Amino acid sequence: MENSRYPQFKFTWIGGVILVAGLFAGMMSISFFMTFSKIFFGINVALKDWFIMFSNAVVFLAAIACFDFFVVRRTTGKKLNFNFSPTNFYTYLLIFPLMLGMMFIAEFFTSQIPTTGPVFGDLYEYFGNLMAQLTDDPVVMIITAVIMAPIFEEIIFRGIIQKGLINNGVEPWKAIVFASVVFGLVHGNPWQFVGAVLLGCVLGLVYYKTKSLLLPMLLHAFNNLCSTLLVIYTQKESFAEAFQLSEWIILAIGIVLFSLFYYLFVKKNKMHYAEI
Known part of the structure; x- marks a missing residue:
């Protein structure tokens, strides 16, 4: 415009x-x-x-x-x-379950990546030690992961890269996927890469549809908060471990949640706002 x-x-x-x-x-x-x-x-x-x-x-x-x-x-x-405007309450009721569904799906696929062996074993241990430094202090972890990361990362990957590509004539779905892949790559390891790409696509979709960067920031913070609370209170890194469920059950719940709320958000209600 x-x-x-x-x-x-x-x-x-x-x-x-x-x-x-x-x-x-x-x-x-x-x-x-x-x-x-x-x-x-x-x-x-x-x-x-x-x-x-x-x-x-x-x-x-x-x-x-x-x-x-x-x-x-x-x-x-x-x-x-950027546009940081809040949206109507009904939209929040759609996008948070949508995000939660993809979080479950991402967890399943991440769990399929080996954490032992000659290739992945040392790499997993290395990144595990890096994460341990972050989780030593819960306050630092929450501020860094739940507040700072969503703000800065969404500005760069959705606000700058995705939006800039769309402004440059790239098809929206290609811009969303590209920004999500780059988002995954900068995490620097295969376990976070998978989740970052899948979740990045949801964040990109929500930003494209609502035109408000506030919403992907809130969803990003929601994802990181859930991960942080799991680590702090259960010493586990996944919902399946924390609640003693099969990863296949987590996947099934994720598919149902994501499919239902994707339909409601994108297809049935055709949420799409203009940036003014």
Whole structure:
């Protein structure tokens, strides 16, 4: 829409390079900060509880700022801005069960990936140790996974990549899948990749239909909150383990939930809003 208050930027390979450059600049800034603190103050900030939150914020903000300055403002004359409007209550009643259904489906397929053996064993142990660092402090885990990650990741993957591709003439379903695959790849391991791609498709669908970035942020936070609570209160990583159910039962419930609410959300009610 030409008169939209939201910039109608396009996402191309150049935008992708700029995003990566922004991420790299953010990581370099963190490295400089760590070195400076160590040399001049004798403090290893990497051991501080707040460091994970701080470093994630700096890296993501650097990427978003670079894309805003070098792409959005230079091509549209506007600053990067998104629609965060809430929607009607009925829509929430549809999208949260839709998301929960896909969470169950994603859990099933993730459970089929081996966690032992010469290829996957060491990799699973490595990423398990990384996650253990995050889960040492429940407060840090909740702030990082439930608040920060949904905000920053949805801005980049749905708000910038998916929306920019659609603005560039890419078919919506292709843009949704592409953004979801990239979303999965940045998680860096096969177990999170599967879930991130499947859940990313739901997040992308909801954003495309409602045009509000608030909704995928809330759904993303809902998914991460469920995972966080499972780890904190049950020391398990899946619904099947936590509730002592077969993964096949989880899959069946997921398919029923997803199919029903996908039909209600997309087919029956044909939810689709315009961004103004």
